[in-house]
Every structure is written in C-alpha cells, then in structure tokens.
Amino acid sequence: MTLKPRFGAADVRVLEDETAYDGYFSIRRLTLQYRAFQGGWVEPQVREVFERGDAVGVLPYHAASDSLVLIEQFRPGALRGDSSPWMLELIAGIVEHGESDAEVAHREAMEEAGCELLELHPIATLLPSAGACSEQVQLYCGRLDGPVSPGVHGLADEGENILVHSVPVAEAFELLAQNRIPNGHTLISLLWLQHNIQSLRERWG
Numbered sequence: 001m002t003l004k005p006r007f008g009a010a011d012v013r014v015l016e017d018e019t020a021y022d023g024y025f026s027i028r029r030l031t032l033q034y035r036a037f038q039g040g041w042v043e044p045q046v047r048e049v050f051e052r053g054d055a056v057g058v059l060p061y062h063a064a065s066d067s068l069v070l071i072e073q074f075r076p077g078a079l080r081g082d083s084s085p086w087m088l089e090l091i092a093g094i095v096e097h098g099e100s101d102a103e104v105a106h107r108e109a110m111e112e113a114g115c116e117l118l119e120l121h122p123i124a125t126l127l128p129s130a131g132a133c134s135e136q137v138q139l140y141c142g143r144l145d146g147p148v149s150p151g152v153h154g155l156a157d158e159g160e161n162i163l164v165h166s167v168p169v170a171e172a173f174e175l176l177a178q179n180r181i182p183n184g185h186t187l188i189s190l191l192w193l194q195h196n197i198q199s200l201r202e203r204w205g
Contacts, residue, residue: 011035015044026051028134050133056104057092057137057185059123059193060115061169062144063204068172068193069113069148070186072163078182088165088175089183092137101138109142113164114153117142121200123192128184139189141196143204169197 016031028049033041060069070088078085093108095101102120109115123139147166154160167175172190181187193200 006037007035013041020048048132050135052133052135053094054136054138055092055094056101056108056140057090057189058105058109058117058120058140058142059090059186059189060109060113060117060142060144060148061193061200061204062147062166063201065147065166066169066201067147068167068169069115069144070165070167070172071112071153072165073154073161087183088181088186090139090186090189092185101140105140105142111155112153112160112162113148114151115148116145118145119143119204123189126185126188137185139185139192141189141193141200169193 011034013033014030015033016029018029019026020029021027028051030047030049031044032047033044036042061067062069069091071091072086072088075085075087078087091105091108091112093104093112095104099107105120106117109117120140120142123141125136125138127133127136129135148164150164150166152162153164154162173194175181176187176190176194181190
C-alpha cells in the first residue's frame with residue numbers, strides 16, 4: 001500500500017485571510033480550521049505564514065574534472081552568536097512571474113556564478129519549512145559545459161556579493177561528513193549526489 005496523506009486541500013476551512021505585513025517579503029495571517037484525525041474539526045486557529053515566493057536551486061557538476069560549483073555569500077538569517085553568517089550553498093533564486101523552474105536555474109547559474117548549464121536533472125521538490133512558510137523549492141543538478149573559474153559574481157543592484165568556488169566532489173562529500181553544510185537545500189542536493197554520482201559520471205562524462 002502506498003502511504004499518502006489522509007486529508008487534502010478540501011479538508012481545510014480558511015475563515016479569514018489578511019496581510020499582516022508587506023515589505024521585502026510578506027506575512028499572511030490566516031484563521032483556519034482543519035479536519036481532526038479522530039473526527040470533526042479542530043478549533044479555529046490563527047497562524048502567520050511567511051510568503052517569500054517559490055524558488056529553484058541548482059548544483060552545477062562538471063564531469064570531466066569531477067567538480068562542483070558552490071557559492072559563498074552572506075545570509076542575515078545565519079547570524080547566530082559567533083558563527084559565521086557566510087554560507088557555502090548551491091546556486092538558487094526566486095521564481096519571477098512567468099518564469100519556468102528551468103529558466104530560473106539557467107538565469108541564476110549565469111548571474112551568480114557565470115556558468116552555463118547544458119542539461120538539468122531534477123533532484124527533488126520540497127517545502128523547506130511548511131509549518132510557517134509557503135515557499136516551494138525545486139532542486140536540480142546541472143551539467144556544466146566546462147570548468148568554472150573561482151571569482152566574485154552577483155548583481156550589484158540587488159546587493160549581491162557572491163564568491164564562487166570550484167570544489168572537487170570528494171571535498172564536497174568531506175564537508176558533508178564534517179557537518180559543515182548547514183544550508184538545507186545544499187545538504188539535500190549533496191546527499192542525493194552521493195547516491196547518484198556514479199550514474200552522472202557515466203552519463204555526463
């Protein structure tokens with residue numbers, strides 16, 4: 001038997017839906033009810049939902065050199081005590097109106113790392129923090145047309161200052177083993193790559 005959720009979208013009542021905050025991102029305040037597993041409905045609940053738009057992440061891989069592109073950039077949400085708020089990540093960006101996920105992957109790869117992708121292989125679709133955020137992220141592994149030179153990229157008018165790293169696959173897996181990849185999208189993509197690296201080497205090599 002295939003395990004699936006017992007309830008669906010029709011099993012939620014949205015009683016009120018208002019905008020609590022509207023800035024660089026926005027927050028919706030929902031008053032809602034949903035069906036209880038033991039029958040009936042839960043009491044009305046008020047929940048704030050962070051709206052930041054859907055996103056796409058891509059992990060570029062160059063088979064000939066067996067290397068990946070990872071980027072390093074400042075993340076305000078990672079300001080936690082003495083820990084560095086600069087994070088090693090895959091390439092990612094928000095989906096603009098009318099864009100496909102594949103278009104976002106190609107656009108962001110060029111903007112953030114100056115690299116061209118020949119092919120995209122889907123990794124996963126995920127909701128990173130569904131208890132509080134509506135964001136959905138599509139993850140890809142991207143086939144690079146050639147090795148990428150390290151350097152600084154990003155759009156200055158968007159305040160981006162991104163350092164590009166070319167990282168051997170073995171070194172990336174070592175970072176994973178040392179718990180040095182705290183970014184969730186990157187962690188998932190590298191774990192996926194560990195299980196699929198041999199087939200990618202054969203297909204893209």
